Amino acid sequence: MYKWNWDWVIEYKEQLIEAAYVTIKLNIYIILIGSVIGLLLGLLKRVNFFPIRIITIGFIDIIRTLPALVLLIWFYFCVPIFFQISIDAFTTTVIVLSLNLAVFIAEIVDAGIESVPELHKDYGELLGFSKRNNLRYIVLPIALRNMTPPIVGQYINSIKLSVLASFIAVPELLSVTQDIISQTYRPLEFYTVLAIVFLVILLPGTLLSKRYELKAMMKKSNKGY
Structure with a gap:
């Protein structure tokens, strides 16, 4: 039977x-x-100039279609070759996962x-606001209330996806945990700690x-009466 030993976790706590x-x-x-x-x-995506709108929509669709891990590995190994530049693993992860999050946002x-x-x-137009000010002061503050629950959900998904950084050797939690397990052969203790941290x-x-979802449901319910 497996015997738990948390002394290993204490020993590697700094890492x-x-x-x-x-x-x-x-x-x-x-x-x-x-x-x-x-x-x-x-x-x-909402501008009236068609070329900008179609390019934006195309970019969003491409990034959404590609699996984040595939995009991460491709970017890390191929972009430096194509453009003759050097990008470290941490920066690569920030760029790729930021774009992945951005298209859903x-x-x-x-x-x-x-x-x-x-x-x-229409209120903004009646008040004489320009389209930009109407968007800034009226539309976006109202839209933000509707956007908050799904945006928070996307943030949570993005944090979960950050463990993909271990595939290109970023020293984040999953990568370091796997390294420690390979040295100590104590998977249960360290994976338990990893689960607790997340x-x-x-x-x-x-x-x-x-x-926020509960508040939104209550507002919709109140409007129904």
């Missing part, structure tokens, strides 16, 4: 803490960059703006998403 720091830093970059790019793509932004009633959009990171976001 695990460093890996957790890398994971958190990686995801902060991905969420920030992905959110900004996603917002821009979502707005570009773009769809959420587009749907959120579309969900704003036309009556609210639970601590992801549970607040999951609860927040549920809270």
Whole structure:
């Protein structure tokens, strides 16, 4: 029978803490960059200039279609060869997973703006707002309430996908955990710690998403009476 021994976890705690720091830093970059790019793509998808709109839609569809792991490995090995540049594994992961997050954020932004009633959009025009100011001060604040639950859900999925960085040797939690297990042959202890760490990171976001979804359901229910 397997005998649990948590002394190994204590012995390697510094490596695990460093890996957790890398994971958190990686995801902060991905969420920030992905959110900004996603917002821009979502707005570009709605512009009246057809070439920009069709290029944006095509880019979003291509990135959404490709599996994140395939895109990550292709980018890491092929882009330096094609463009004669050097990109480290951490930067590659930030770029690829930011784009992966961005295209889903773009769809959420587009749907959120579309969900704003036309009556609210007309208010800005009546007040003499330009299209840009109408979007900034009236449409986006209303759309943001509708976008929040799915955006939080995408953030959670993005954090889960960050473990793919281990495939190109980024020293994040999964990669370091596997290295330690190969040295200690104690998989259950370290995979349990890994699960607990991700639970601590992801549970607040999951609860927040549920809270926003519940509020949205209550608002829809109240409007029905």
